[in-house]
Amino acid sequence: MTPAPADVLAAAAARGWSIGVAESLTGGLVVAALVSVPGASAVLRGGVVAYATDLKASLLGVDAALLAERGAVDPDVAAAMAGGVRRATGADVGLATTGVAGPDPQDGKAPGLVYVAVATPERATVRRLDLPGGRAAVRAGAADGVLSLALEVLARG
Template structure:
């Protein structure tokens, strides 16, 4: 299980994890807390579903949000950085995108960005998911946990 693997890998490094979620609405955090012992690594999470909360809770630059909207690779990276600061975590995971069924800010349903920032590395990954709303959200969870595993355990 990817959630178990990322928690174990972070624990081996002595790192903690914070999660910033938008379109996934808590699904990433739920996947992590399903793992017994998650509390030794998981610091907390912020579900910043509304765009303005990305600025106020995660310190994402308001000008960046105004210029590009919430579904953007730099916003995803800023969310991961912001949740590290907000929770005092070593590793930040972030998801942003359009679950659908309607476009958002000119972005099509299924467009997702996930980001992970660790003390040693950072990465953003784009997904173009052809699925229903739940399928897009599920794909985003798998992608951010997979990317985190690559960066922390790789």
């Protein structure tokens, strides 16, 4: 089931939390979904599209050594991106997407391999997604995946 961006925003608002988004392969799809909701500005602080690997380090503070060792498609990179966007935007909650949209592998990782992360003041949660389909399907699945994870994390209370 595709999560409703309005539900994610409402869950954050119910906790008095704001949201920041760090995107790689989704290229702004997550922020676009959230800003499509009237009143999103009450919760959404902003987003960073760090498509190039070096921007993950310079804009989001992801450890350059981690990126050099493992590449951008890694669970620890996703968690660091989520934490980094919290700091960069001053948000309570950071959402992050990183993965391979295809059609070609990246750093030895197959198309469809995606990591999404949600960082809150309490913890960071990362989920691996293995998404089928072409580039557009993988990107859409990654956006849905991070919104689903956010809703789960925010509903934990």
